[in-house]
Amino acid sequence: MFQPVFEVSGIEDLLDGRKDGEAGSLMAILEEVQARYRYLPKDALILISERMGVPLSQAYGVATFYNAFSLKPKGRxxxxxxxxxxxxxxxxxxxxxxxxxxxxxxxxxxxxxxxxxxxxxxxxxxxxxxxxxxxxxxxxxxxxxxxxxxxxxxxxxxxxxx
Ligand code: FES
CATH class of the missing domain: 3.40.30.10 (Glutaredoxin)
Structure with a gap:
């Protein structure tokens, strides 16, 4: 479901139940946030990094490596x-x-x-x-x-x- 304006509470449900360092978790959550907002908001990356215990640089690294992710809002x-x-x-x-x-x-x-x-x-x-x-x-x-x-x-x- 598209939610154009990012709010921290908007991804709490995605973060709940994720285990720190769980293989594939970072990728999976980034995919879900991308699908929800059509991009990866900076504040979402910061929150994901903090909550999952992964360096922000790693989250950015994944976000910028794969074409499926965008740091800018995309159209419908x-x-x-x-x-x-x-x-x-x-x-x-x-x-x-x-x-x-x-x-x-x-x-x-x-x-x-x-x-x-x-x-x-x-x-x-x-x-x-x-x-x-x-x-x-x-x-x-x-x-x-x-x-x-x-x-x-x-x-x-x-x-x-x-
Ligand atoms: S050059 Fe191969 S599809 Fe356009």
Whole structure:
């Protein structure tokens, strides 16, 4: 469940029952906090570190090592545009520009309403489908600026209808 504003009490339930130094506990709790807030708030990392008895540097180390974690709030919907070589030669930069213009954010940013985060990736392993855009884990291939408009329209329409 998404809770945009972090409060210490918001993760007490996650910390209860965790044993200090338990293998996998740090990773597991970070995953749960990420899922709950869509990022890892600094105060959450401090609290987790204190309560689990692990150095803050270790918590930050894990938080920054894995792409699944973010230290900045992310949008409800994640849009990834592939900028790998195979996608670039087929025009993925134009696709990225179009999405960036439409959402009025640059890669790495999140819309003010917290709905969309725009990211880039170097290869999604689907080069034959390039240019590839992934929205919330769903791949769309052979993208161009026109198709990107339609894709965005559909996603924004779902957001507005929700
Ligand atoms: S370069 Fe885009 S999927 Fe491989």
């Amino acid at each position: 919907h994640i849009i990834n545009v592939c900028l790998g070589t195979a996608c670039i030669v087929r025009g993925s930069r134009r696709v990225l520009e179009r999405i960036s213009d439409r959402l009025e954010i640059r890669p790495g940013e999140t819309t003010e309403d917290g709905e969309f985060t725009l990211e880039t990736v170097n290869c999604l392993g689907a080069c034959a489908l390039g240019p590839v855009v992934v929205v919330d884990g769903t791949y769309s291939g052979q993208m161009n600026a026109f198709k990107a408009d339609n894709l965005l329209r559909a996603v924004i329409g779902e957001v507005e209808a929700a």
